Amino acid sequence: MSDYVLSIQDLSVTFALHDTEVQAVREMNFDLRAGETLAVVGESGSGKSQAFLGIMGLLAKNGRATGKAMLGDVNLLGMAPSRLDAYRGKDIAMIFQDPMTSLNPSLKVKTQLSEVLVKHRGFDTRKAEMTTIEMLERVGIPEPAKRANAYPHEMSGGMRQRVMIAMALLCQPKILIADEPTTALDVTVQAQMLDLFKTLTEDFGTSLVMITHDLGVVAGVADRMMVMYGGRAVEKGKVDDLFYDPRHPYTLGLLHSTPHIAHRAARLDPIQGLPPSLEHLPKGCSFNPRCAFCFDRCLEERPPLTPLGDEREKACFFEGPLQSKKVA
Amino acid sequence: MNQTPANLLEIRDLKKTFSIATGLFSRQLTLTALADINFNVRQGETLGIVGESGCGKSTLGRCILQLISPDEGQVLWLGQDLTRVPAEEMRKRRADLQIIFQDPLASLNPRMTVGEIIEDPLRTLRPEMNKTERRARVVRIMESVGLLPEMINRYPHEFSGGQAQRIGIARALITEPKLIVCDEPVSALDVSIQAQILNLLAELKDEFGLTLIFISHNLSVVRHVSDRILVLYLGRIVELATGDEIYEDPKHPYTTALLTAVPIPDPKLARQRNIDALKGEIPSPINPPSGCTFRTRCRHAQPQCAETRPPLETLENGRLVACIRWREIEAEKAALAEA
Numbered sequence: 163m164s165d166y167v168l169s170i171q172d173l174s175v176t177f178a179l180h181d182t183e184v185q186a187v188r189e190m191n192f193d194l195r196a197g198e199t200l201a202v203v204g205e206s207g208s209g210k211s212q213a214f215l216g217i218m219g220l221l222a223k224n225g226r227a228t229g230k231a232m233l234g235d236v237n238l239l240g241m242a243p244s245r246l247d248a249y250r251g252k253d254i255a256m257i258f259q260d261p262m263t264s265l266n267p268s269l270k271v272k273t274q275l276s277e278v279l280v281k282h283r284g285f286d287t288r289k290a291e292m293t294t295i296e297m298l299e300r301v302g303i304p305e306p307a308k309r310a311n312a313y314p315h316e317m318s319g320g321m322r323q324r325v326m327i328a329m330a331l332l333c334q335p336k337i338l339i340a341d342e343p344t345t346a347l348d349v350t351v352q353a354q355m356l357d358l359f360k361t362l363t364e365d366f367g368t369s370l371v372m373i374t375h376d377l378g379v380v381a382g383v384a385d386r387m388m389v390m391y392g393g394r395a396v397e398k399g400k401v402d403d404l405f406y407d408p409r410h411p412y413t414l415g416l417l418h419s420t421p422h423i424a425h426r427a428a429r430l431d432p433i434q435g436l437p438p439s440l441e442h443l444p445k446g447c448s449f450n451p452r453c454a455f456c457f458d459r460c461l462e463e464r465p466p467l468t469p470l471g472d473e474r475e476k477a478c479f480f481e482g483p484l485q486s487k488k489v490a
Numbered sequence: 491m492n493q494t495p496a497n498l499l500e501i502r503d504l505k506k507t508f509s510i511a512t513g514l515f516s517r518q519l520t521l522t523a524l525a526d527i528n529f530n531v532r533q534g535e536t537l538g539i540v541g542e543s544g545c546g547k548s549t550l551g552r553c554i555l556q557l558i559s560p561d562e563g564q565v566l567w568l569g570q571d572l573t574r575v576p577a578e579e580m581r582k583r584r585a586d587l588q589i590i591f592q593d594p595l596a597s598l599n600p601r602m603t604v605g606e607i608i609e610d611p612l613r614t615l616r617p618e619m620n621k622t623e624r625r626a627r628v629v630r631i632m633e634s635v636g637l638l639p640e641m642i643n644r645y646p647h648e649f650s651g652g653q654a655q656r657i658g659i660a661r662a663l664i665t666e667p668k669l670i671v672c673d674e675p676v677s678a679l680d681v682s683i684q685a686q687i688l689n690l691l692a693e694l695k696d697e698f699g700l701t702l703i704f705i706s707h708n709l710s711v712v713r714h715v716s717d718r719i720l721v722l723y724l725g726r727i728v729e730l731a732t733g734d735e736i737y738e739d740p741k742h743p744y745t746t747a748l749l750t751a752v753p754i755p756d757p758k759l760a761r762q763r764n765i766d767a768l769k770g771e772i773p774s775p776i777n778p779p780s781g782c783t784f785r786t787r788c789r790h791a792q793p794q795c796a797e798t799r800p801p802l803e804t805l806e807n808g809r810l811v812a813c814i815r816w817r818e819i820e821a822e823k824a825a826l827a828e829a
Contacts, residue, residue, distance in 0.1 A: 205680035304770075318771050319543075348542040348707060350768040353751035357767055375681055378710070378753025381760040401757050419685035420755045421714040423737065429692065430714070432685030436650055 167336045167369050168194040168217075168254070173229035173239075175209065175216040184440050186212040188393045190229070191467075194337065199363060199370040201380040201401070203416070204390035205437050210373050213390075214339050218256050219246045233337075252282045255330035259342040261322035265314040271298075271325055272310035278332045297328040301358060320351035327358065334366055341373045356382055377420045381405060386473065389413050392438050392448035395467060399474035409476045411453045414484050447478070455480040498669060498701050499531035499554065504563035506546075506553055506725075510776075521775050523549045524725045527563065528802060529810065531669070536695065536702040538716030538733070540709055540748070542772050546725040547705045551671040554703065555587050556580055585615040588662035592674035594654035598646040605642035608632065608660045615665050627664060634697065635660045636690060652683035659690070663698065671703045676711060688715060709752045713737055721745050724775055724783040727802055730810040741811040743819060744784045782813070790819050 175187035187209040194200055204210040216227030217238060231238040233253055238246065258264050266274050275297070276290035285293065291310070298306035301324045314322055323343060330338055340359070344352040360383060363370050372383060380387055380401060387404055389397045389412060397410035408414040415433035435452040438444060444451055447460045459479050467477045504527035509518045524546045531537050539547045552558040554565055556572050565572040567587070575583060591597040598607055608628045612619055619627075629639045635656045646654055655675060662670050672691065676684040692715065695702055706712050712719060719736045721729040721744065729742040740746045747768040754760050770787050773779055782800050785791040792815065800812045813819070 205682060320771055348772075349709065349748060349751040349753075350542060351771060352753070353767040356753070376753065377681075377755040378760075381755050381757040382753050405755070405757050416681055417755065419682045421685075421688070421708075421710040422755055423710040423713050423749070423752045424754060424756075424759070429689050430685040432689060433682040434686075436652065436683070437680065 165195055166193040167196050167233070169230075169232040170194075170213075170217065171230040171232070173213060173216060173227060173231065175212045175221065175225060175227050177222070178224045178226070182441070186225075186393055186440060187216065187227075190395055192388055192395070192398065194369050194371065196336070196369055197363065197367045198385045199359075199372060199383050201384035201387040202371060202373045202390065203375065203377065203380055203387055205375055207392075207437055207440060208390040209393040209440075210390050211341050214256065214341065214371065214373060218250060218254070218339070219243060220256070251278060251330075251335070252333045253335055254337040254339070255333070255335040256339040256341065257323075257326045257330050257343055259345050261319070261326045262314060264326060265322060267314055270311055270313055271317075275310075275325070275329050275332060278329060282333050293332065294328070297332055298325070301325075301328045301331070301362075302354065303328070320347055320354065323347065323351075323355060324358070327355075327362070331362060331366065331368070335368060337369045337371065339371045339373070342375070343372070344379060345374070345376070352379075359383055377405075377416060389416070392443055393440060394448070394477065395475075396449065396478070397474075397476045398467070399470075400472070403472070403474055408484060409470065409474070410478045411455045411480065411484060412449050415452070455482075455484065496533045497530040498533045498568065500564075500566040501527055501529050501531075501554070502564040502566065503528060504550075504553060504560050504565065506549055506558065506560045519776050522725055522778065523775065524553065524560070526726055526802065529720060529727065529730055530808075531701060531703060532718075534699065534701055535717040536704055536715050538712035538719040539703060539705045539722060540707065540712050540719060541722035542748075543707065544724075544772060544775060545722040546775075547707075547722055548673055549725075550722070551589070551673050551703060551705050555584075555589055555671055557589070582615065585611070585665040586668045587671070588665065588667040588669070589671045589673060590655070590658050590662050590675045592677050594651055594658050594678065595646060595649075597658055598654060600646055603643050603645060604632075604637070604649075604657055607646070607657060608664055611661060611665050628660075631660045631664050634663070634694065636686075650683075651679050652686060655679065655687055656690070659687075659694070663694065666698070667700070669701045669703065671705065673705045674707070675704075677706065677708065684711070691715065709748060721748070724772065724778050726783060726812065727810060728784065728812050730808075732807075732809075735809060741805075741809075741816045741820070742784075742813050743788050743790050743816075747787075790815055790822075 170190055170192050173187060173190040174185060177184045177186060190213055202210045215221050217231045221227060227239050229239060233249060272291055272294055275294040279285040279290035279293055295306045295310050298310060303309050303321060303324050344355050359370060362368060374380060384401050387401050388395050391412050397413045404413055408417060418431035419433060433452050438448050446462050447465050450456045450460045465477045465479045467475045469475050504524055506524040508521045508523055510521055511518055541547050549558060553560045560573060605628055609624050612624045632639050637656050676687050679687060704712060704715050713733055716733050718732050720727060723744050729745045736745060740749060751767060768787055773786055779786045781796040781798055785795040800814045802810050802812045804810055
């Protein structure tokens with residue numbers, strides 16, 4: 163009996179273009195524990211969003227996900243959409259950066275939320291609406307009974323994101339995947355939302371996957387993290403370990419690129435160059451053109467993700483200490 | 491620094507309103523985007539402007555450059571009021587005052603080559619230069635911003651966001667401006683690229699002796715680049731102070747609340763931190779609260795805060811704060827720290 167609620171094995175996501183294929187995610191593996199918060203960190207094109215759209219069966223038409231996504235003993239990958247609907251929204255839910263594109267603009271908040279309960283939990287309309295209003299209150303919407311009658315466009319960005327979270331939590335899913343949920347929000351509202359996520363994971367025991375580029379958000383909410391680059395996980399481990407003792411040069415580079423409000427450095431120490439194009443990944447380690455620790459082996463061979471003990475893994479051949487050597 | 495540097499720009503009693511119709515037959519409503527704006531920009535400094543969406547920070551940047559005409563008040567550029575300068579002369583003045591926008595690709599003409607985009611301002615603003623001279627300067631500026639000169643005949647869509655922002659910066663620099671308004675210049679960029687552009691702006695500022703107005707919603711970024719920081723709330727200044735003063739000793743309760751909301755990329759500090767999240771959201775600028783506009787979200791608000799608009803008080807060192815209770819709040823904090 164494992165204590166994992168979700169187990170991803172060798173997940174790859176491929177997109178078919180006119181005459182070629184692009185692999186957005188390659189051989190991703192991870193396990194999600196009950197009640198934990200896992201942060202998935204990376205820049206645009208790292209594959210962090212596509213991996214989870216693949217798991218949820220929400221890829222664009224030319225996209226295909228292979229491997230396994232085990233929800234208990236059920237594999238979500240390759241399942242027909244009609245069967246997938248029995249799990250999506252009920253056991254595993256996903257919310258997105260821009261709530262306006264995920265909410266139906268022509269339906270009242272109450273209508274679209276209670277529909278979830280009618281469909282998945284077989285509630286009658288009255289009970290579904292009552293539960294909806296209770297949930298809106300839980301996520302901090304003032305005057306929930308009144309706001310439930312509003313249309314999405316009548317609400318602010320922060321309120322809409324709360325509505326999305328309420329909708330995702332209605333069936334008390336075991337897993338909530340949040341893709342950049344606070345990126346479009348002001349800092350004060352972001353702080354409210356992060357606080358809400360913490361309370362909700364504690365109260366409902368939901369496992370949270372937080373997809374983000376913001377290391378500040380990761381530090382505040384996550385237990386473990388996975389750093390992605392060029393479609394692959396390059397480092398995994400507990401949040402404190404990766405922040406205070408990064409072992410992959412890309413993780414180190416991200417940390418050095420992030421301005422810190424508490425201490426002002428004269429200059430940031432950014433990663434040189436640009437993220438790779440997925441169609442033309444460099445030979446060997448994808449990060450090698452930007453890496454200050456690169457040596458001959460990195461140009462020829464791709465470093466595998468290797469366990470380092472204590473739940474840590476890294477994909478890098480360099481064995482020396484990273485901190486002492488500054489990126490030029 | 492013993493001597494305060496000269497003011498490049500002085501903003502006096504600036505006001506900007508927009509009228510909006512809410513429906514076909516409904517009456518016109520007035521949205522006050524900016525009011526009672528008074529501050530100076532010193533020669534050679536980076537002044538950060540922060541605030542939540544809708545606080546008027548971009549409008550302020552545009553009013554300074556006369557891209558939007560303010561309703562009232564003065565924008566004094568080296569003593570001359572730009573709001574009264576005729577359009578034709580203002581156009582020439584733009585050589586001194588440039589802007590960089592948030593969305594680098596959207597702000598570049600897709601049908602012009604990189605060389606043409608960067609060169610374009612020179613055609614209007616430096617008519618005395620011939621084609622060879624213009625090209626030579628374009629190449630020089632491209633090198634300064636980290637673009638390879640052989641990219642000169644490429645089109646914007648061939649560039650990534652970070653490189654496109656370098657093109658935008660080159661276009662702003664080509665006229666040898668004294669002041670550049672940077673309106674969220676790194677918000678659309680990835681973290682690693684964002685750091686590259688921030689470093690580039692710092693280098694260029696030193697190299698060309700620029701003065702920067704840096705508008706951003708990201709307080710960590712603003713802290714990193716700014717000498718002084720202006721905090722706006724609902725179109726009004728709530729505080730202006732040096733970066734260190736703002737972050738180590740904020741006087742206005744809104745500044746304090748904004749700072750505690752900023753995520754810290756340090757798990758131990760983040761856990762220790764007692765986030766006292768600001769309640770609610772920014773009120774509508776169409777119908778702002780009476781008295782202090784922040785009082786509806788302020789944990790220190792008292793009945794008197796609803797009665798009068800707090801004046802913008804000048805403290806030592808040119809620091810500004812608009813809160814009638816800041817001394818009391820400071821005394822309360824000190825008492826609490828002692829207890």
